[in-house]
Amino acid sequence: MEEIAAFGIIGDGGWGTALAVHLDRLGHRVTVWGPFPQQIEEIRGQRENVRFLPGVKLNRRIRWTAEPAEACRGVDFLVAAVPSRFLVKVLEKFPRPLPPEIIVVNVAKGFEPATGRRLSLVIREILQTERVAVLSGPSHAEEVARGVPTAVVAAAPDMSLARRVQDVFSGRGFRVYTTDDMVGVELGGALKNIMAIAAGISDGLGFGDNTKAALITRGLAEMIRLGRCLGARTETFAGLSGIGDLVVTATSRLSRNRAVGERIGKGEPAGRVVDSMAQVAEGVWACLEVRRLATRHGIQMPITEQVYQVIHGGKSPAAAVQNLLERPFRDEFY
Secondary structure (H helix, E strand, O other): OOOOOEEEEEOOOHHHHHHHHHHHHOOOEEEEEOOOHHHHHHHHHHOOEOOOEOOOOOOOOOEEEOOHHHHHOOOOEEEEOOOHHHHHHHHOOOOOOOOOOOEEEEOOOOEOOOOOOEHHHHHHHHHOOOOEEEEEOOOOHHHHHOOOOEEEEEEOOOHHHHHHHHHHHOEOOEEEEEEOOHHHHHHHHHHHHHHHHHHHHHHHOOOOHHHHHHHHHHHHHHHHHHHHHOOOOHHHHHOHHHHHHHHHHHHOOOOHHHHHHHHHHOOOOHHHHHHHOOOOOOHHHHHHHHHHHHHHHOOOOHHHHHHHHHHHOOOOHHHHHHHHHOOOOOOOOO
16 A cells, blocks of 8 residues: 545544544544544544544544535545435535545445435435445454455455555555446345344354354345345455355354344344444344335345245244245255
């Protein structure tokens, strides 16, 4: 990494903060925007994001602001690190159209509520820019902030744009690969959260490794099935933004989506679990949009359907498992 760039990070949650730490470590100039001035003042004063990334000391060079215009001033890159449910409302606060030289990098994983649109399309429309890339892969914020070796993928239809993102984000144990399959990368990052909830439910019910391996594998099959229908390449789901992110999210104790599923599997009401979360578990909301997409396109996604029924339909986890086991037998690949 040779280029020193200026970054504005939209979102002061755990992932936005971790990327600020990483980018500052590389020598870039970083400003982080958050929606609540009091919280921004607390982070600035304590040099720690106690609510979203506790235990990680923040370099004084990192700037913090609640003013959208300040976060955009003089930057080369804007990083969108906002949960999907709030993305539209947040982006509408920012100046637009963006200057043509600014590249927007989306690091959130989900869909626009109600429409099911990929988040990069939402960003393009609201900020009135075509220079949008996606960065995704197995990357827990807690580990990235600590400098734990991590590999992710940057995606953009224009490979020169993906490589520019690769250049400025890579370094210090953070390895970035590139692809032009933006659809596949975005879908992999969003769909794996649903499968991680299913894996967590399995843990909460007391099932073993066999069950989790089956859920991960058959979950990947669902991801590929929908992805191919929507224009993604199959091989993308064998990469970092597919199986890589799926494995870490479905198995790690740091995974919010897996943790939500585990608590539900142990008998807590889904609504209470979701309401108690300090940060968003995207799979809770992604299953709504993915179920709609699957229905619209005639795609079978049985694990997604059962996760939806448990979280939003009041179905018991045990009944959901039984429904999956009683499905008609079929060939593995079709």
